[in-house]
Amino acid sequence: MAAANQDTIIPLSLLPNDSWGEIVAVEIMGPVKRRLLDLGLVPGTKIQFAFSSPLGDPRAYRVRGTLLALRANEAQSIMVRRSEQ
Amino acid sequence: MNNLKHPIVALSGNPNTGKSTVFNALTGLNQHTGNWPGKTVTLAAGTFAWQNTTFTVVDLPGTYSLFANSPDEEVARDFILFELPDVTVVVVDATCLERNLNLVLQVLEITPKTVVCVNLMDEAQRQGLVVDTDKLATELGVPAIPCVARSGKGLAALKKAIFNVATGRIATSPRPIRYDPNIEIALAVLTKELSPLAPLLSPRWLALRLLEQDESILQHFLPEDKTSTSSLVMQHPSTTKKVAPWFS
Numbered sequence: 001m002a003a004a005n006q007d008t009i010i011p012l013s014l015l016p017n018d019s020w021g022e023i024v025a026v027e028i029m030g031p032v033k034r035r036l037l038d039l040g041l042v043p044g045t046k047i048q049f050a051f052s053s054p055l056g057d058p059r060a061y062r063v064r065g066t067l068l069a070l071r072a073n074e075a076q077s078i079m080v081r082r083s084e085q
Numbered sequence: 086m087n088n089l090k091h092p093i094v095a096l097s098g099n100p101n102t103g104k105s106t107v108f109n110a111l112t113g114l115n116q117h118t119g120n121w122p123g124k125t126v127t128l129a130a131g132t133f134a135w136q137n138t139t140f141t142v143v144d145l146p147g148t149y150s151l152f153a154n155s156p157d158e159e160v161a162r163d164f165i166l167f168e169l170p171d172v173t174v175v176v177v178d179a180t181c182l183e184r185n186l187n188l189v190l191q192v193l194e195i196t197p198k199t200v201v202c203v204n205l206m207d208e209a210q211r212q213g214l215v216v217d218t219d220k221l222a223t224e225l226g227v228p229a230i231p232c233v234a235r236s237g238k239g240l241a242a243l244k245k246a247i248f249n250v251a252t253g254r255i256a257t258s259p260r261p262i263r264y265d266p267n268i269e270i271a272l273a274v275l276t277k278e279l280s281p282l283a284p285l286l287s288p289r290w291l292a293l294r295l296l297e298q299d300e301s302i303l304q305h306f307l308p309e310d311k312t313s314t315s316s317l318v319m320q321h322p323s324t325t326k327k328v329a330p331w332f333s
Contacts, residue, residue: 038187064184
């Protein structure tokens with residue numbers, strides 16, 4: 001399953017726990033997009049679903065050596081490709 | 086440029102980089118706090134002396150960016166832009182340098198008189214990271230000083246670098262950031278027009294904000310005028326034809 005999914009582009013919100021993805025696109029407009037880019041979420045960046053809050057929203061992601069929390073609706077707009085590391 | 090008898094140093098950096106530790110280590114007990122006019126953001130200022138020169142250090146709010154998404158970012162940006170500090174120090178976290186360099190590049194686009202303080206070098210070492218600050222300085226075109234502010238390590242070198250940049254003994258030359266060809270064409274047009282309008286600011290930086298339709302920066306130049314950024318640029322006779330296509 002992993003091999004078949006390797007090139008599939010999915011929203012960050014569907015990335016399984018502990019697995020890594022590479023950001024392909026940030027499909028939000030306006031200040032929120034600017035903010036996400038400022039925090040280092042630019043295409044090509046590796047990102048890992050680290051852990052979830054009790055209700056599943058928000059979730060914590062590991063990116064560029066730091067942890068950051070994203071709401072589900074933000075994570076839905078960030079497209080990633082499954083990747084190693 | 087401020088009178089070098091009382092040079093001003095702006096201290097910027099991401100949150101949690103030990104910026105305030107650097108501030109306290111630089112200024113010791115010689116500090117006071119105050120409000121930035123019109124904003125409920127507190128700024129602390131302090132002084133330190135180096136080579137018979139007393140430097141005033143202003144501790145700006147910790148921000149990830151200078152794009153004025155929040156009052157903190159706007160205060161930090163406006164201070165660097167309009168108070169014309171003699172030197173701007175950007176404190177970065179050596180353990181996540183990559184993420185911190187975004188702010189460094191944004192500051193370098195505003196002012197070349199910048200010193201990068203690579204803090205938390207001890208933490209980086211504990212994590213097995215080796216940060217080549219000499220290489221970083223070469224790549225950025227400004228001094229990069231390794232520091233452990235908590236224990237005072239590197240602070241003398243930081244003060245010396247601040248002094249040298251303020252007095253022009255070190256000539257900084259940040260590597261210019263090149264954008265897509267389309268943007269560069271638009272920038273060339275705008276920069277030429279803007280140069281005489283705001284002689285103290287980087288016309289390239291201003292042109293970039295205009296292209297982004299950043300309203301907050303325009304307010305500083307058009308206090309009476311309600312013209313929005315987009316209509317100003319659109320109506321500008323020399324830019325209408327060449328620039329307009331990239332806005333839509």
